[in-house]
Amino acid sequence: MNKKLIYAGLLALSAFQVHAFQSTTSAQKVEINPAFNIANGLAPTEQQQKISVLEPFRGEFRILGSKEYNDDEQAKFSPIDYAVTRGLFTHPEIARQISINQYDRYLNWQMAKPPIPAQYATQLVSNMHIIPANPEIAKEIKKVKRGDLVRLTGDLVQVNDKDLVWKSALDWNGVGDGACKLIRVDSIKWLENQKL
DSSP states (O other), X not given: OHHHHHHHHHHHHHHHHHHHHHHHHHHHHHOOXXXXXXXXXXXXXXXXXXXXXXXXXXXXXXXXXXXXXXXSGGGGTOSEEEEEEOGGXXXXXXXXXXXXXXXXXXXXXXXXXXXXXXXXXTTSEXXXXXXESSHHHHHHGGGOOTTOEEEEEEEEEEEEETTEEEEOOXXXXXXXXXXXXXXXXXXXXXXXXXXX
């Protein structure tokens, strides 16, 4: 009987040691590369990395989709992009008509019958590159889902890193390269959840 108890105790100890080893291994994988400090909401440690504020930013947006990035040059600053609507297009019955494709920091979107002329419709759908202002926001920004209505507060910024110069658009009129918002977010608030 005692031998069985000892054997069971050894098995339990072995299982604990395996679990402890797995936890340690997982913790080692999570170690942050200092070049990615900003993407994790931490202060930059790389001397050549700089974020300059262009102007304050605040708005309410319906999330059409999000895409995480971890292996491009911009991922050291922005770990996620949001495809969003604003204004009239935040109404769920309009937003659900919009189909999107996010890739390589770009957004393609389609809508069969926009309720307003095309040149105005392009101003109401945007791709946003999101930079977290602190570690808490770094976690929060990855919780968005299609259909969420969120209020974002922060700053439009320019990022510099070696040869990289990445600057936010300051208006809603552009299309293609340079038309996206680059936002350092210091607050995200969920206002509504909808299924689109």
